[in-house]
Amino acid sequence: MSVRIILLRHGESLGNIDELAYCRIPDHALPLTPRGEAQASAEGTRLRELLTGRPVAAYISPYVRTMRTFELLGLPVERRVQEPRLREQDWGNLQDPVEQQVQKQKRHEFGHFFYRLAHGESGADVDDRVASFLTELEARVEHDPSHPDTALVVSHGLTMRLLCRRMFSWSIELFESLSNPPHCDHRVLTHEDGRWALDRPFAQWRESPDGTTQL
Template identity: 40%
Template sequence: MKPDRIILIRHGECFANTDESKFATEPDYTIELTDRGIQQAIEAGVKLKQLVGDETLYFYISPFWRTRSTFENIARQFPKSQFRYSEEPRLREQEWGYLRSYDELKKLKKERKEYGVFYYRFPGGEAGTDVYDRINDLLGSLHRDFLEPDYPQNCVLITHSLAIRLFIMRWFHLSVEEFEEMCSPKNAELVIFEYDACSDEYRLITEIERKKENVTRSRPISI
């Protein structure tokens, strides 16, 4: 049974969001939420509860500690009988390679912005294309899960900014240029897809902010 909604939630504010050098000095998966991030996650849980009411949910969670903590604080708004959950490693953050100095990290991030997020590969890590492939593979699993007759009414993915943008790109078959124009969702923001039974399609009802500057080279297909 197709869920009524697919909801993507970025983790709450983490310590690397307030001090980017932590991305260079600590294992990415261990970075935790700030006190503000915990409060954001609690508020996201309240918003989610208001949205779904007593409907059932299935949570897919990136295994990083900041996404686990976001889920834990969201889930406190619901009785355990209302939801199921599982960790989903394909929802993890883009791998940035081995730990390095903060100066080197800033240099690499500048290169990525200039080259394009989708194609740029961190030395020893992943390109956006690799995360796209993970998301593509995950969609196949989700569609198989949706075939279960007792699948919950809401599918909730708790993940990271890049994964959310690439999920939108893959679901709606957007171009690379359209992906590059998307801004990151805010911490603990709900990005909501709603199912339209008449068209048998999902509609993105959350407005995604677009970057104003020209962020990547563009070459339209001409046929």
């Protein structure tokens, strides 16, 4: 049996063009921009061609920008699940713009995986929860005959990279060398003959220090 997981990043949100938006709007409530809405609608056309009518189960981060992205895709799905484990990394309280910049600088200096944001999460914390999601999803596909063989996961850039890191056992060094995919860009994970494959790699801003690669 062939199983597919389609990972999709949300469209452009207000926080992507105005960092001070985090000082007045909670991260989970940030809306899509008009450009983000157009990106989601266009991606819906591409995904319909990819899915070719196959049944789909959708698992969606319960943030406003991810839920709205899914709605604008216009895809018929057999299951639609709000999945908190797919949410963005929790950045804690970002109401103070000075502290926001301090946290970003510390995260850059100490590494995106291990540095825990004040009152928030580290990348390692997100890694743990996406691992739990993947384990549960694989069990559902294997043991529930009514579950579609294709799952659409609408989430966030870092979450997508960590889902792949867990799936393919990538090193921490490799993960920290990867760039987020563009808004409304997707990756397809396919399981055949006992192994998972990634349709195309993520862009890298540097080579991994340990010499490992994605494929």
